[in-house]
Amino acid sequence: NRDRMVDCMSKVMLHTVVSCWQPFLGLAFMAVFVGSTLGCPSRCECSAQSKAVVCHRKRMPSIPDGIPTETRILDLSKNKLTMINPDDFVAFPGLEELDLSGNVISYVEPGAFNALFNMHSLSLKSNRIKLIPLGVFTGLTNLTRLDISDNKIVILLDYMFQDLHNLKFLEVGDNDLVYISHRAFSGLLSLEILTLERCNLTVVPTEALSHLHNLVSLHLRYLSISTLHPYSFKKLFRLRHLEIDNWPSLDHVPANTLHGLNLTTLFITNTNLSSFPYQALKHLPYLTHLNLSYNRIRHIEGGMLMELVRLRELHLVGAQLTTIEPYAFQGLRALRVLNVSHNRLDTLEKGVFQSPEALVVLLIDNNPLVCDCRLMWILQKGHSLFGDSQPECSTPEGIRGRPFKEFKETLLSYYVTCTKPKIRENKTQTITVDEGQQAMLRCSAEGTPRPTVSWLSPRRRVLTSRSHGRVTVHNNGTLEIKSAEVQDSGVYLCLASNSAGNATLMTSLAVKSLGSLYANRTQYYTDPSNTTANGTTGVTLGLDLKTILVSTAMGCFTFLGVVLFCFLLLFVWSRGKGKHKNNIDVEYVPRSKSNGTNVDSAEGQAGPRRFNMKMM
Template sequence: MAFGLMPCFPSGRPCWHPLLFLALEAILTSISGSCPSVCECSSQDSTVLCSHRHLTSVPGQIPPESQLLDLSKNRIKALNQGMFSHLKALKELDLSENVISKIEPGTFRHLQNLMTLRLKNNKLKLVPAGVFSGLPNLTFLDISDNDIVILLDHSFKDLFNLRNLEAGDNQLVFVSHRAFGSLHNLQQLTLEKCNLTSVPAHALSHLHHLVEFRFRRLNISIIHNYSFKRLNHLKVLEIDQWPFLDTLEPNSLFGVNLTALTLTRCNLSSVPYEALQHLIYLTHLDLSYNPISVIQSRRLSVLLRLQELHLSGGRLVSIASGALQGLVYFRLLNVSKNLLMTLEEEVFHTLETLEILRLDGNPLSCDCRILWLIYRRDMINFDGQQPACATPAPLEGMAFEDFPEEIPADYFTCQKPVIYDKLLKQLIADEGEKIFFTCKGEGNPPPTISWLSPQNDLLDVNTNGRIRVLADGTLEIYYARPKDSGRYLCIAHNAAGNDTLLAELEVISKFSDTFTSTPFLTVVSQPSRRAPDAALKPFTLNMWVMAVVLAMGFLPFLSAVIICFIFIFCLSLSRGNIKHNAQIEYVRRKPYPPIEELENEDNKFTMKLM
C-alpha cells in the first residue's frame, strides 16, 4: 500500500512528517507475510533464497506471494503433505542437493502455478505413482543424480504440460512400459549414467512429441530394430559414451526424421551406413571418437541434406574418392586427430560449398595428392587449426600457411610405383588347394595393391569371400576350383601412376584323371608345379574306357526293347482263342409251372461278350 504526504493547513500548522507514513507502510506490509530469519527475501523479485543454510525441513513464515523458493544444498530428508500448501503463487522450487529420500503423494498438490521443480542430487530410490499430481503447469522437472532404480507406471501422472525431463545419472535398471504415459507434450528427455541393458522402446513410444533425446553413458552393446518407433517428431538424438556399442541393426533408426545424430565415444568400427539410409533429413552427423578406419565411396549419398560430418579422434586412415559425392549442401568436414596421411580432391562432390575443414592432428604426407589443398588454403577455413606435414622429413612440422605462394619444384612430388619381380607367375594346382600369388610394389606415396580376376572383377583389401587380397597385396584363393583358372592381373597404383604383374592359374578337377582324350584329340597341359620349366607333353584318351562307357549305356536300352517285343508277341498269339458268346445255366426259384414242364424246358441263356 502506498501513501502520499497530506497538504499543510492554511493556518500554518506543521504538516505530518514523511517518516510517519513510511513506518505505517512497513507495518501494513508485514501483515501480509514475513521472511524466515535464515533466508534472504526480495519483495521486488518475489524470491526467497534459503540455499546452503543447514536446514533439515522447510522453514515457516515464507511469504505466500513468493514466486521463487531456493532450498538447495541443505539437509532436508523428507517432503510431507501441506509443506507448500500456502505458497500458491510459487513458480519455481529448487530442492537440489539435499538428502530427500521420501516424497509423500500430494506434497505439491496446491502448487497450481509451479513451472520448474528441481530435485537433483538427492537420495530418491523410487518415484511413487502420482507423486507429482496437482502440477498442471509444470514444464521442467529434474530428478537426475538420485538412486532411482525403476520408473513405475504413471510415475509422472498428470504432468500433461511437462516439456523437459532430466532423469539421468540414476541407477535405473528398468523403465516400465507406461512410465511416460502421461507425458504427451514432452519435448526434451535426458537419460544417462544408468544400468539399462537395452533401449526402453515401449516406454519411449508414448512420447509422440519428443524433439530432443539425450542418451549418455550406458553399457548397451546393440541398438535393435525399431528402438525409436513412433517418435515421429524426434529431431535430435545424442548417444554418447556407450563403450560397448558396436552394432546398429539396419532398421534401428527407422521411423524417425532426425536432423542431428550424435554417436560419439562408442565402439563402432565402421560407419553404420544401413542404419543411416532412412535419415533423408539429416543435416548434422557426429561419429567422433569411434575406431572407424574408412569412409567408403558413395555410401553417404542418400543423406542428401547433410551439411556437417564430424569424425574426430578416431582411427581413420582413408577417405575413398567420391565418399561425399552427391552432398550438394555439404559445408563442414572435421576429421582431426586421426591417422590420415592424405586427403584427395576427389573425396568431395564439389569444393564450392565447403567452408570449414579440420585436418589438424593427422600424420599428413605432403606429396602430390595434397597439393590441391595448398593451392586452396586461402579459400578454406581451417577453423584456426592449421594442418601440418609429417612427411617427408624436410617438411616435417611445417604448417600449410608457412609454405610460399610459389611452391618449389621439389615439394609435393610423387613417384610412380614399380613392381620389381615382373616375371610371369604360372601355377597348376589341384582342386581344393589354397593358392597364393604375391605382388609387391614401391613408390611415393606407397602404392595400393589390387587384382583383376579372369572375369574382370576388381579385388582389393575390402573384398570378402573365398578370393581376397591380403594387407600386403598377396592374392589368396581359398579352396581353389576349376572355374578359378585363368589370368590374374596385379595392379600397383598411386597418384603418380601404376604398374602391373601377370599371373596364370590352372586348377585341375578331382575327376580329370578318369577321363582322357581319344587318340585323335590332343590336349596340351601346363608345366607342372614341381617342374615349371619341363617341356609340354601331349596325352591321349584310352579307347577301351570309351568302349566300356558306351556299352554301359547301350545294354539297358537294348534289354528294354527286347522285353517290349516279347510282350507284344505273346499278346498276339492269344487273340485266336477269344470267344465272343457265352451260355449260362440257371435254376428257377418259383414252384410253378408243374415239374413236368420244367423238365422239358432248356434252362439256359446266351450272353454276348463285349
C-alpha cells in the first residue's frame, strides 16, 4: 500500500508540473518557430507584426544577409552602401517601403528595383548619385513617393520617370541640377506635388513642367532664377498651390507669368521684388491666400486688387511697407486675415478696406504707428483682433510704447485726435521767372496727421509726389518746375489734406519770354477766370512791336534781293547779244526719186540749192 501511495503521489506531482509548465513550453516552441520563419539580420531590429526590418546607422558596407523574404518595410539609412545592383532586392517581392537615404551610393544600376511591384515609397536622399540612367525605376508601377534630393545629380534625362504612372510626390531638390530635359517628367500622369529647391537652375523648366497635367502643388525654393518669362507655367491647369521662395535675384513678375493658372494659394517670398505685382495677379480670380512677405514692396496703391474677389488672407510681413493707400483693398469683400507686421507703416486707415467689419485677424505689430484719429476704428474694434501680437504707439509722446490693449476711452479722447491742415503762407503768391529758369512754388502745411500736399495746374492736371519729369512735388510740398516754359504760366492751386480736412493756397506764375532776332517767340498768357464749361482754359495771343518790325524788315530784304538778282540776269544776257550771228545760210542738193527714174535735165543742170534763215 505504501508503494502504491508513493507511486500515486508521484503521478499526481508529475501531472501537476506538466499542467503548470505547458503554457510556457508552448510559448517557447512558438518563439522558436517564428524565429526560424522570419529571422533577423544581426545588429538590426525586426518587427514580426509590421514585417519591418530596421538597420539604421549600423555602418553596413552592403545589404545584410538574413532579411526575411516577406519583409514589407526595410530601413537601410545612414550606412555605407556604395552601389545598388539589379539582384539586391529581388528576394523581397513584398517590399513596400525602402529607405536608402544617408549612404554613399554613387550609382544605381538599371533594373535595380525591377521586381518590386508592391513598393510605394522609395528614398535615395542624401547620397552621391550624379546620374540616374534610364531603366532605374522600371517596374515601380505602384510607387507613390520618390525622394532623390540632396545628391549630385546634374541633369534629368528624357523619360527617366516614364514608368512611374502612379507617383504622387517627387522630391528633386538640393542637387547640382543645371538642366531638366523637356520630356524628363513625361509619364508622371498622377504627380500632384513637386519640389525643386537648392539647384543651379537659371530658368523655370517650362517645357518639362508642361507634361505634369495633374500637378497640384509646385514648390520652387532657393533658386538663382532672376527672370520669370510670360507663360512660365503653361498647361498646369490643375495647379492650385505655387511657392516661389528665396529667389534673391528676382525683381519683377511680368503681367502674363501666371496666365492660365487657377491658383488658390500663391507665395512669392524672400525675393528682390520692389513693387506689388498687380498685373500678374489680375489673372487669378480664384486666389484665396497671398503671401508676399520679405520683399521690398513699399507701397500698395488704391484700387489695384479689385479682381481678387475671393482673397481671404494677405500676408506682407517684413516687406519694408510704408504706405497703404485708401481703397487699396477695394473689392476684397472676403478678406478676413491681414498680416502687415514688421514693416514701416505709421497708420492704417479704415478707408483702405472694402469691409473692415469682416476682418477677423489684423496683425500690425512692430510698426512705427502714429496713434491719431486714423487708428480710432482699430482701437474701438477690440483687442481680440490682434491675438497675442499687440501693436504699440510710437507717437504721441504721452502714449509711446504702450500696447493697444491698455487704452481706455478717456485716454483715447485725449491723445488720439487729429487737427485740420494749416498752410503757413496763407496769402496768394505771385512768382515771375524768365523762360528756361527754374520755378519753385512753395506750400508748407502742418497738421495732425501730417498733411499730404498736391497741386492743381492751370490746365487742371493733378500733380503729386509721384509725378515725374519736368514738374515734381517734393516731400515738403514745394512744386518744382525745371526749365520753365511760357505755357507754364497761370494760377496753381496747392491742396493740403489729412483725415481732419483740407486747406488751399493759390500761387500765380508768370514766365517771361526771351525775344530773338532769328525766331518769332509767341507768349501765351493764361487767364484763370477764362474757363469754359468743360474745364479747359482760354488762351489769348499777343504780338509786340519788336516782332512786327523784325518781320517787316526781313520781308523787305528778301524782296529787294530777288529784284536785284533779276536785273543781274538781264544785264549778263544783254552783254553777250552782239557776239552771235542772227542769219544762217543753208545749202542742200535734192535727192533722186526712189523709183530709179532720172530727174529732168533742167533740174540736173541747176546744181545745189541755197536759202537764208534769220534768228529771231
